[in-house]
Amino acid sequence: MPLFSRFKHCSNCGSPVDYRVPPDDNRERAMCPACGMVHYQNPLNVVGTLPVWEADGRVLLCRRAIEPRHGLWTLPAGFMELGETTAEGALRETQEEAGADIAMGPLFTLLNVVRVGQVHLFYLATLRSLQFDPGPESLEAQLFAEAEIPWEEIAFQTTRETLRCFFDDRRAGRGFGPHAIDIA
Amino acid sequence: MPLFSRFKHCSNCGSPVDYRVPPDDNRERAMCPACGMVHYQNPLNVVGTLPVWEADGRVLLCRRAIEPRHGLWTLPAGFMELGETTAEGALRETQEEAGADIAMGPLFTLLNVVRVGQVHLFYLATLRSLQFDPGPESLEAQLFAEAEIPWEEIAFQTTRETLRCFFDDRRAGRGFGPHAIDIA
Ligand SMILES: [Zn+2]
Ligand SMILES: [Zn+2]
Numbered sequence: 473m474p475l476f477s478r479f480k481h482c483s484n485c486g487s488p489v490d491y492r493v494p495p496d497d498n499r500e501r502a503m504c505p506a507c508g509m510v511h512y513q514n515p516l517n518v519v520g521t522l523p524v525w526e527a528d529g530r531v532l533l534c535r536r537a538i539e540p541r542h543g544l545w546t547l548p549a550g551f552m553e554l555g556e557t558t559a560e561g562a563l564r565e566t567q568e569e570a571g572a573d574i575a576m577g578p579l580f581t582l583l584n585v586v587r588v589g590q591v592h593l594f595y596l597a598t599l600r601s602l603q604f605d606p607g608p609e610s611l612e613a614q615l616f617a618e619a620e621i622p623w624e625e626i627a628f629q630t631t632r633e634t635l636r637c638f639f640d641d642r643r644a645g646r647g648f649g650p651h652a653i654d655i656a
Numbered sequence: 657m658p659l660f661s662r663f664k665h666c667s668n669c670g671s672p673v674d675y676r677v678p679p680d681d682n683r684e685r686a687m688c689p690a691c692g693m694v695h696y697q698n699p700l701n702v703v704g705t706l707p708v709w710e711a712d713g714r715v716l717l718c719r720r721a722i723e724p725r726h727g728l729w730t731l732p733a734g735f736m737e738l739g740e741t742t743a744e745g746a747l748r749e750t751q752e753e754a755g756a757d758i759a760m761g762p763l764f765t766l767l768n769v770v771r772v773g774q775v776h777l778f779y780l781a782t783l784r785s786l787q788f789d790p791g792p793e794s795l796e797a798q799l800f801a802e803a804e805i806p807w808e809e810i811a812f813q814t815t816r817e818t819l820r821c822f823f824d825d826r827r828a829g830r831g832f833g834p835h836a837i838d839i840a
Binding site for chain 2: 477479480481482483484485486487488496499509511512513514515516517551552553554555556557558559578579582584586589591608650652654
């Protein structure tokens with residue numbers, strides 16, 4: 473998991489860095505006094521899906537086998553990687569964490585989690601089979617009807633908000649999203 | 657500008673790194689043999705706006721005063737920073753590059769530019785005044801009707817696609833976006 477740790481040394485030459493505002497900039501960056509390298513740190517994207525079994529409207533959650541929030545339930549999601557689109561990353565994470573066969577739908581939620589420097593993007597998806605094969609990051613993958621959602625055991629607020637938007641949209645009989653949400 | 661440069665030294669202790677696949681991972685990362693630090697590199701978000709003067713439907717472009725694409729026209733946009741939401745970043749970039757007073761609207765385009773590891777997010781915005789004050793990154797800020805857009809002098813394909821979607825939506829009289837576009 474990429475977590476932000478402050479640069480102490482230059483990634484180019486290994487010298488200790490100074491925190492200064494570069495010329496033509498307005499924020500402190502880790503600057504290398506030896507080679508001049510400027511190191512930026514920016515928010516990261518977490519991409520995932522809300523997989524739906526259309527025959528009965530149940531949704532797929534995974535129970536986490538890793539920290540943080542070991543044992544709690546989450547929508548399949550993870551950090552977007554270089555070399556993929558947001559939708560490709562969401563598909564990959566769903567395959568890796570749930571072993572689920574899905575058809576990707578449109579972007580459903582965009583959630584800003586400023587406190588941790590993350591943007592979460594969830595896509596609607598349709599399950600093509602009921603065969604799941606949870607990867608090493610998941611204890612199990614299971615379908616839930618709205619009344620069965622373990623709201624008290626949801627790992628992350630971004631999952632909770634995305635599920636809430638989905639059930640609200642469906643109950644209202646309106647179109648599904650997209651929704652923009654800022655997590656305090 | 658954050659550009660991806662391969663880690664050569666550990667950001668924590670300065671030792672030369674090795675590229676290896678960490679346990680429980682499936683991609684090569686820059687790993688430090690001395691302190692164990694794993695360095696991740698992930699796509700970055702570029703956030704911006706499409707500012708519209710509603711009285712006549714003209715849109716605001718900025719002419720770039722910096723490389724790359726010095727002298728060409730772009731929608732106001734730049735790298736999202738830690739401590740802000742996507743919409744706050746888009747507003748900030750519009751103020752910094754155009755000195756424009758805008759009211760933010762909804763997300764309009766999400767463009768994946770896999771080749772450079774970027775996701776571009778453009779928001780619709782409404783101009784509140786015709787006073788612009790281009791910052792050091794812009795030579796000028798100017799309003800354009802659809803027929804006046806300098807299509808051959810647009811700096812980036814993400815700007816071109818976002819403008820194209822906007823004029824298409826408006827001509828069709830349908831709602832505005834959001835549009836998901838992958839740039840080859
Ligand atoms: Zn250096
Ligand atoms: Zn180290």
